[in-house]
Each structure stands twice: as structure tokens, then as C-alpha cells.
Amino acid sequence: MRLVIARCSVDYLGRLTAHLPLATRLLVVKNDGSVLVHSDGGSYKPLNWMSPPCTLVEVEPTPEEAEAGATACWIVQNAKSDDRLRVQLHEVLHEHSHDLGVDPGLVKDGVEAHLQKLLAEHIHTLGEGWTLVRREFMTAIGPVDILCKDASGATVAVEIKRRGEIDGVEQLTRYLELLNRDPLLAPVTGIFAAQEIKPQARTLATDRGIRCVTLDYDALRGIDDIESRLF
Amino acid sequence: MRLVIARCSVDYLGRLTAHLPLATRLLVVKNDGSVLVHSDGGSYKPLNWMSPPCTLVEVEPTPEEAEAGATACWIVQNAKSDDRLRVQLHEVLHEHSHDLGVDPGLVKDGVEAHLQKLLAEHIHTLGEGWTLVRREFMTAIGPVDILCKDASGATVAVEIKRRGEIDGVEQLTRYLELLNRDPLLAPVTGIFAAQEIKPQARTLATDRGIRCVTLDYDALRGIDDIESRLF
DNA sequence: AATTAGATCTCGACT
């Protein structure tokens, strides 16, 4: 990894064109040739970048660029597309290279998968006497998160999201349409379950007769802990 | 901006929990307190990070952490949520601070807006004798990208995407439903136009009687160039 | 390899 702090201007040419005027920025060149251009603010997204696989070549600035003050020019070319980054270096203020080695990588504990597992294990939180049919119930257009039956034995399809938005309701609607064509299952009703449900999504769901349930992740985990302590 | 290359381990606690085992990484601390943890590969996304607004405090490692080799510990706490990053520093290999100042920001030239403009200007590419009604035709649920009339005078709503996926078809369907309630416009048919249309989206659109059109950005630009040269 | 759904999405525009 090579770190350069420099006064520079940057041009990107590819799926769009973008230009960064002359300013002081951090340039990170990774081992795979990829480049990040960061300013001293914003979030983790760089102002500009080139994704691997790509190659960096250093060229002489054109007479016009040299006239404007450029001392060097990087051309970063993507190997698969014709995306290209052109960095004009005017003044290098700091430079350091270091070999980091290979990273062991991130260990994650997901949320939506965990929510699905917890809710499937405690399906009675949806209603007294409810029973699980199965998780990831397969249909022609994809898996339904949870299929279960209410106390009367009627089928219910549950769609789970971390944040419930309008496209989640659309997705569940498509599943319900399909499931209701199956005489062995019909009539199938729907539950839209999420940690947080956006007002528009709630309105659309309610309008379509889909029940909305707000999931409390910590509470579900709590139930889980209590029950695992009991048994 | 503060750059640190160090052997470190990182834990994130917030919307999910994640752990990075001990390894050599780049730590970037920006002026607003935000932190990026980068390895020497991957894309522009850091292995782990904390978005602003947040504060970084350096604390003594716990006895257990010190035992394991930690010499310092950063706690990066988000100011609005309870997201938190804990960085255990085992060995600092390089450190450098630099004031970058405020960045003038990125100048962009978008694609979807440009596609919409080009198609509106050359609406006849959709069919002989077609005429533009208007771009961004406003409805109660949002603007339709392009409203036009075919050679027979029938109204057509066009939804434009760079990449045509299923939710774009859903969006156009909602517009068509609404537009067809207006007796002055009905019957309104739909065109789903994109540089690239995913098979599932094409199937759904076709099933609903929506015509799919693949847009050639370069060709449209070409027509534009030729016509501007002619006139 | 291609497709799809999720993301600690991020980012901007608009209400």
C-alpha cells in the first residue's frame, strides 16, 4: 500500500465523467493497483476511485498541464472496462509505502437472517397457537421468508426486512398472488414484519390487507435467552 | 487527517456486530472524527468504519487486552446512534498527520438525466411519427419520465432506467394504473426503456403488456452529434 | 460466469 498526500486534480472518464478541482487530498494506492482519492470529510466513500483490476502508470504531464503546475500524472486504467482515472499531481506533501500483507477478513453476525431464525423459532409471538410450516418456503419466483399457520389453520406468509419499505410490500404481494393460486394453500394472508416500517409501506400494506408487525430484535433475543436458560 | 498504519484488531457494535482479527491495516482518522479501516485490497469500501458525527477517545487497554499485546485502545462513538467501534492497537508502524483543508467537491455529469434528455429530443427512435408531450410529467405519486403520443395519437408513458430491474416495472405499472384513471389520457400504454434490461424485469413487463426498449447511449449521443452538425 | 437481494449501504433531491 502506498499513501500519498498531494495537491492534485482528478478526472474520471467512464460510466460518467467527473472532475475534482485542484486541492490537497489523500491518495491511497493498494497492492492490486486500485486507487482511492479521499478528502478530510464525508463518509467512507472516496471522492473518486478506481476499482480493481486496474493498472497505474505514471506519465509526464502534457506541456499544458506542466504549464498549469503539474509535476506528474497518474493514469489508472481498469483492465475490464474502459473506465479511466487521470490524476494530476502538483505537489507531493507526504509519501509512505508499506506492505500490509493479506487481511484475515471480517467476521460478521447478520441481522435479517438472525431475525428470521428468531421469529421462526418463536412464531407464537405472531399469535397464540400459530405454527411454523417452514422457513425459506420455495416458490416459482423465489423463497418466502416464513410460511406458517394461524390458530385456525389458515396459511400465512411472512416477509421479513430490517427496514420495511415499499418494495418489500410489493415483493410480499407477488408471493401472495402466487400462493393464492395454489388450492392446497389458499386462502393465504400476509404479514410484513420489520424492525422499522416506513409510513408509505405501512399504508400500502394495510391497503392490501397485509398485517404489519414491528419486530423488537432485543426482545426476541431476550425471549431466546430466557427460553434457552429454562430448557 | 491522521494516518496510522498499525497491527490492530477491531470490533464494531451497532446495527450488527463484526470483528476484525489482529492484522496490519491502514487507519484513517478524518477531521470530523470519522474512522476508516482499510486493508491492502478489496474495493473502496473499508473493512470497518465509523461515520460522522462521532468522537474518538483513546483509552488504556484493559489488563486482558494489555496481556494480549495491546498498547492502546481507541473508542469511536457515534454521536447520534449507539454505534461504536473499538480499535485495539498492538503496534504502530507509521503515523502521519496532515491538515487537508476543505475540499471543493466533485463536478459530475450524470447518465440517467442525460438519457432522458436525449430520448425526449429524439422521441422518434421509439416509433415513426411519435411526438413528445413532456418530460417529468407530474402525477399524484411522482413524475413520469416521459409522456408522449404514438403515430395514432395514443398516449404512452416511458420509464427510463440505466439498468432495468423489476422495481422499475412496478413503478411504471403504478403510473399506468393512475394515468389510465384519467379519461382524458386513457388508454395509456407503457414503455420500459433502459440501457440493459434484466430477464425477470423483461418477463414481468411483457406479461403486463409493457414494451421493453433497450437504449444505446452511444448511438443516441451519435444521433445527437449528427443532427447538431446538420443544423 | 451470471443473477439476485441486501447493505453498518451512501448520497442527493425534494417535501
Next chain:
DNA sequence: AGTCGAGGTCTAATT
């Protein structure tokens, strides 16, 4: 401040 749509999305899982 919240919502919505787009992204040079990126990324991981699955077909």
C-alpha cells in the same frame, strides 16, 4: 427532518 430514488453503487450467496 423524513422520504424516496439512484449509485461509476459494492458485496456475498446462489444458480
